[in-house]
Amino acid sequence: MRQSKYFFRTQKEFPKDESSVNARLLIRANFVDKLMAGVYTFLPLGWKVMKKIENIIREEINAIGGQELFMPSLQPKENWTTTGRWDSMDDLYKVQDKSDREFALGPTHEEIISPLVKKFINSYKDLPVYLYQFQNKFRMELRAKSGLIRGREFIMKDLYSFHVSQEDLDDYYQKATQAYKNIFQRAGIGEKTFVTVASGGSFSKYSHEFQTISPAGEDEIYICNKCSLAVNKEIKAENEKCQGCGADDFRQEKAIEVGNIFKLGTKYSAPFNLAVKDDKGENQTVIMGCYGIGLSRLMGTIAEVHNDERGLIWPAAVAPFDAHLLLIGEAKSDLKVFGEKIYQSLAKNSVDVLYDDREGISAGEKFADADLIGIPWRLVVSEKTLAAGKVEIKKRGEKESELLTLEQISKKIK
Amino acid sequence: MRQSKYFFRTQKEFPKDESSVNARLLIRANFVDKLMAGVYTFLPLGWKVMKKIENIIREEINAIGGQELFMPSLQPKENWTTTGRWDSMDDLYKVQDKSDREFALGPTHEEIISPLVKKFINSYKDLPVYLYQFQNKFRMELRAKSGLIRGREFIMKDLYSFHVSQEDLDDYYQKATQAYKNIFQRAGIGEKTFVTVASGGSFSKYSHEFQTISPAGEDEIYICNKCSLAVNKEIKAENEKCQGCGADDFRQEKAIEVGNIFKLGTKYSAPFNLAVKDDKGENQTVIMGCYGIGLSRLMGTIAEVHNDERGLIWPAAVAPFDAHLLLIGEAKSDLKVFGEKIYQSLAKNSVDVLYDDREGISAGEKFADADLIGIPWRLVVSEKTLAAGKVEIKKRGEKESELLTLEQISKKIK
Numbered sequence: 001m002r003q004s005k006y007f008f009r010t011q012k013e014f015p016k017d018e019s020s021v022n023a024r025l026l027i028r029a030n031f032v033d034k035l036m037a038g039v040y041t042f043l044p045l046g047w048k049v050m051k052k053i054e055n056i057i058r059e060e061i062n063a064i065g066g067q068e069l070f071m072p073s074l075q076p077k078e079n080w081t082t083t084g085r086w087d088s089m090d091d092l093y094k095v096q097d098k099s100d101r102e103f104a105l106g107p108t109h110e111e112i113i114s115p116l117v118k119k120f121i122n123s124y125k126d127l128p129v130y131l132y133q134f135q136n137k138f139r140m141e142l143r144a145k146s147g148l149i150r151g152r153e154f155i156m157k158d159l160y161s162f163h164v165s166q167e168d169l170d171d172y173y174q175k176a177t178q179a180y181k182n183i184f185q186r187a188g189i190g191e192k193t194f195v196t197v198a199s200g201g202s203f204s205k206y207s208h209e210f211q212t213i214s215p216a217g218e219d220e221i222y223i224c225n226k227c228s229l230a231v232n233k234e235i236k237a238e239n240e241k242c243q244g245c246g247a248d249d250f251r252q253e254k255a256i257e258v259g260n261i262f263k264l265g266t267k268y269s270a271p272f273n274l275a276v277k278d279d280k281g282e283n284q285t286v287i288m289g290c291y292g293i294g295l296s297r298l299m300g301t302i303a304e305v306h307n308d309e310r311g312l313i314w315p316a317a318v319a320p321f322d323a324h325l326l327l328i329g330e331a332k333s334d335l336k337v338f339g340e341k342i343y344q345s346l347a348k349n350s351v352d353v354l355y356d357d358r359e360g361i362s363a364g365e366k367f368a369d370a371d372l373i374g375i376p377w378r379l380v381v382s383e384k385t386l387a388a389g390k391v392e393i394k395k396r397g398e399k400e401s402e403l404l405t406l407e408q409i410s411k412k413i414k
Numbered sequence: 415m416r417q418s419k420y421f422f423r424t425q426k427e428f429p430k431d432e433s434s435v436n437a438r439l440l441i442r443a444n445f446v447d448k449l450m451a452g453v454y455t456f457l458p459l460g461w462k463v464m465k466k467i468e469n470i471i472r473e474e475i476n477a478i479g480g481q482e483l484f485m486p487s488l489q490p491k492e493n494w495t496t497t498g499r500w501d502s503m504d505d506l507y508k509v510q511d512k513s514d515r516e517f518a519l520g521p522t523h524e525e526i527i528s529p530l531v532k533k534f535i536n537s538y539k540d541l542p543v544y545l546y547q548f549q550n551k552f553r554m555e556l557r558a559k560s561g562l563i564r565g566r567e568f569i570m571k572d573l574y575s576f577h578v579s580q581e582d583l584d585d586y587y588q589k590a591t592q593a594y595k596n597i598f599q600r601a602g603i604g605e606k607t608f609v610t611v612a613s614g615g616s617f618s619k620y621s622h623e624f625q626t627i628s629p630a631g632e633d634e635i636y637i638c639n640k641c642s643l644a645v646n647k648e649i650k651a652e653n654e655k656c657q658g659c660g661a662d663d664f665r666q667e668k669a670i671e672v673g674n675i676f677k678l679g680t681k682y683s684a685p686f687n688l689a690v691k692d693d694k695g696e697n698q699t700v701i702m703g704c705y706g707i708g709l710s711r712l713m714g715t716i717a718e719v720h721n722d723e724r725g726l727i728w729p730a731a732v733a734p735f736d737a738h739l740l741l742i743g744e745a746k747s748d749l750k751v752f753g754e755k756i757y758q759s760l761a762k763n764s765v766d767v768l769y770d771d772r773e774g775i776s777a778g779e780k781f782a783d784a785d786l787i788g789i790p791w792r793l794v795v796s797e798k799t800l801a802a803g804k805v806e807i808k809k810r811g812e813k814e815s816e817l818l819t820l821e822q823i824s825k826k827i828k
Binding site: 094 | 419420421422423447449450453454455456457458460461464479481482483484485486487488489490507508509511512519526530533534535543545550552554556566567
């Protein structure tokens, strides 16, 4: 992609109305635009990151048997009164049509998927079933001051599992836990992300969160120094010893919740009479689990974790491009031809390149923009590198650069 | 994908509360589930079709320079009062938060993209720009009786173009027209889809629709028998002669509008003061175009066009799977091994197969389900084909079947 044609505009200043690191960086670097508090447009750069995150999640959820579908945002009031959440859920957006019929704007989809699955299963032989979607969710957040970490409208992956027995749910819950670890590892925050025992709300005693250490975190967690299982501060008092290994040596950290998995039990299946005949021919209420990851929140968290004073530093697997090629110096004919050749050759080798071919922009500005955007590899073509028939390559976040041939560069990046 | 594990359940009857062919077929065949009038869940089978449609559109829109982004559904009231559509747009869903601030649920995004682009452009050199998204839209439809053809919530591709001159818009409008033709051709409705001159609404004298001939159509069009340009009945009176070739020989057809492109002019740029400096340094209000395709409507239209008394007949490019492999007869060890081998081998050859490995289902039911779902190629393994070491292959919608080797089948399908 040629930067001269890209929907991109250098912003010299950080936005004044944002206090969070992620929103300040992501707005200034053109990944998102703020429409209002907690509501963002994903610009082309940011949308590429979201699509990479989405694909990582899709691969890992498909690998544990997930089947992708897509449920509506407009949801009948009756479904929400059935579970009692029409009244109890504070942050539910409600909509009316002309006939005064009321709808919820989906903040989550238990109220839709439970009656849906009911239409499809009769027998214990029809279970287990794992269904998920990527979808825009709506929550009437009072405080939406954390950039992409807490949105009024946000993109979420929600997976729901349906089982005939608690054992089967427990088994799948373990698989989902591992899939989540894989996802956060691949997204570049694995080292900083800890499985955290948290309150189970009204469903069960405990749930599990995936908490990423960051000063921007709204949660506090206690990480076991022996086995790394963490516990959320909200239930630390009742967990003096680690649930994983029994040790009582913890360190305290601020953290961002990037994922949450719940054993719902029959909380949502019971009100909808979602049941199957078991192997004795008796009715058995279906046991459910749910597993969420906020994609926009994950993107915000990656931005919080991977940055320096110059800007963002994207992990390769979620970077908007593989490499950022900068044409430095006056774009005379020779140099232009050379830059073009490098750009085309990399594209042929399936390296996804953002090519800063802008004219009338100083070298300093181009370098500053490249650091701000934070694409993993910075490539420079200039009179100097042209003379050597090579390209300068530098990794974002490192200081040393090298002069390499095109072939060497393709190998290094792949 | 093994059908025994797939989220799928044969429905013997058509749904009673749907009158449209597309919804009756798509619900019974497990592509969609109806949540309420005009609001559908896309089940795994249907979501695969949607993703294929999305990819075709993405490729064609990227090819004409489109850059993909993603804008919010929750939109500030102020943006809509600026254009006057807060009051004038009848089918706008409105939402309030706790502080009584009001929002629109986006039925379209001119009110968001115009002020967004304003932040990114200054000079005529920054134009043209082409931005698009795939997104859930909301419209308070009074009559939502046409299945996926007219939804209250529906998935749409909306592309917006920004130009410094009318000539530049005209030029891009032609390119978009060709891209749309490519899309409908690839989606399998090219032969039945006609560029149709229609009213330009409040923006310009004319717009262009893409109308697909179908008895389910809510529009009536007059197709020129000489050059195939059509004209919508609503403006036929003022178009006695064909705008394309001047002939006056038309045939009348019912048709479904699957796409619509508009020259917006300055209708939405002017209220937001979206302007650039032209090459003389003078302010020039930006000229816009917009280009929509409803993906769910397109899926519904394909279903209306491609079906017979047995069920759906998907064009290959948008089919949920490439082939439907049926294990027929008692699944004894030999036959099971053979079926498994065929299934695995096809997968290795990148043929996406739905494998009907269900036990205790009669041959008649499996054949009926296969016809109902409408995957392009039906493959059968049975005692008879096993004895020959071959697989029976039949194209959906055709009568003749053949016994072929695995190798021949892979070639035929690809």
